[in-house]
Amino acid sequence: MTPRPTLEQVAAHAGVGRGTVSRVVNGSPQVSEQTRRAVEAAIAELGYVPNLAARALVTRRTGTVALVVAEGEERLFEEPFFARAVRGISSAVQASGRQLVLALSEGRPLERYLTPQHVDGVLLLSVRADDPLPRQLQGTGLPVVLGGRPDGVDVPHVDVDNAGGARAAVAHLLATGRRRIATVTGPPDMGAGRDRLAGYRDALAGAEALEVTGDFTEGSGYRGVRELLDRRPDLDAVFAAGDSMAVGALRALREAGRSVPGDVAVVGFDDSPLAAVTDPPLTTVRQPVEELGRAMAELLAALLAGEEPASRVLPTELVVRASS
Amino acid sequence: MTPRPTLEQVAAHAGVGRGTVSRVVNGSPQVSEQTRRAVEAAIAELGYVPNLAARALVTRRTGTVALVVAEGEERLFEEPFFARAVRGISSAVQASGRQLVLALSEGRPLERYLTPQHVDGVLLLSVRADDPLPRQLQGTGLPVVLGGRPDGVDVPHVDVDNAGGARAAVAHLLATGRRRIATVTGPPDMGAGRDRLAGYRDALAGAEALEVTGDFTEGSGYRGVRELLDRRPDLDAVFAAGDSMAVGALRALREAGRSVPGDVAVVGFDDSPLAAVTDPPLTTVRQPVEELGRAMAELLAALLAGEEPASRVLPTELVVRASS
């Protein structure tokens, strides 16, 4: 509650000048060992903490990065994805000595706030491929790192290997003797949806493709599989591009009297907590979400340090359970 | 990319003094209508945005509030709880014109940062009743609002009606003819765990209590029900204080050859996404998580406005599905 000491007071207490204390605080080598110790003692004794506002005012850097979640990402709030990503991001951002400010753009005008005057950089979580935000932000000159895959624009980004995960899932189905493998895809306007579909087609290697479009919801998985069963009653595997859709798929198969994995194998994607409790437990593709967050923050830190870091694609991993 | 205009430049452009522009920006009534319009035009034309750092430096208020998630709250990251709470918080914080900074304390020293110099107030998400953080923060003189229930200390807080939800769950079981109703509790050092247990005991109204302690994990639900079945093979209902534990309970009952809801009814708590996909779908208690977040932020805003708002307890709601 007592007023925080200022640089000036620390300087007086240590018997040095303001500049010297500033140098010590900022780790400049231009200070003799002896002086440094005296200053550090004064800092400790007075409990000095730098005033960030004053520093930001003169350096023109705020020491904060914004995490922006694009509008319409409801999906992020229904699964642990967001929490896990935030966890990874937070840990890496704090490690870089910066603070994280959260901006969920729910129809609010972010442009006013997202300027070099307020934040040093932006982390953008957006799976929608046609999102205009990445491009907009790039226009402000603010360093941006995208979580997901940019569409067209060349934005530094971190993505997970959606295509590779889908390939692994389908390869696994083929290896276990399945031959009529259908898929319920994600929405075509999401990078994740498109890439998983691409992986599916790729792994099929000439075998017959059997596709129906979903939107990552349980209902779309259910309807998708019903349609698939109409079109091809003898299908023996379903690759659902998301776990919720896989849950819907299981429901549709059960209703249709198909046993899983006896008649039909099912593989999901995400390894959400759902996957472990379905009946039977779901084979699925796990993505390293916390690692994604951490990598995003690290990429941004590199950008802020003036480097030109490469975008990254993180590996996914097939988790085999009883449904396949 | 062009340097942002300053107050000074807006003033020159509008042909007025610096002070007048400041008054307009801050909505002071001490400005004539005509002058105000001229200044507003200049602001719009130049695209002026106030420099928050400069303002913070002189007002000694930062316009930011911190969301602190106490250490060891892994549970928050496995369920949509965190994401939903953040959503409510973010929306209300932005509505109050402030920004939200996120501080997940993973063993880092927060004290240095959590000072009136850096943030105006703190929102604390912590279900651990013995958490020392609320008390610590109160010592700094920083306004604090707790999400959950404080233990001993008198901290403004917002909680959900855990006891009421548990009472409703048990009342429902009694109303459907169940008589030997067991419970798997949450950990006794969490407010939610204790309150749900209290609600259970309360609703039992003299009927025989049958309790085993869990820790909100699926495994503890499974082990708890096995022990319960040993002690009382004829139990006909289980109230699990969390959905994950309820999932474990279902597994244990299935293994023991009990049908749900035929032999034993099961009720969970939380209404997590899991609840809708179990077999059978889970009757559970829904809590208004986004509303919790919003209420926390509103309480803090009131505190910052110098009011003395009352803590709140938000109602919970029983969602009846097939498991009971």
Place this chain on the structure above:
DNA sequence: TCCCGCCGTGGGAGCGCTCCCGGCGAGCCT
């Protein structure tokens, strides 16, 4: 008519910091 008060306004001071320039010794070269 004169004075007082009040509204609207301009601008000085100063928030706490970093940047940078200039100065002061001590050592080294010539």
Place this chain on the structure above:
DNA sequence: AGGCTCGCCGGGAGCGCTCCCACGGCGGGA
């Protein structure tokens, strides 16, 4: 011995804003 360099240090200036004091002009009361 004189001059130069170089390491280390002090402190002025100024970042963009709010606060507040002082000032000019106008209306109303005496």
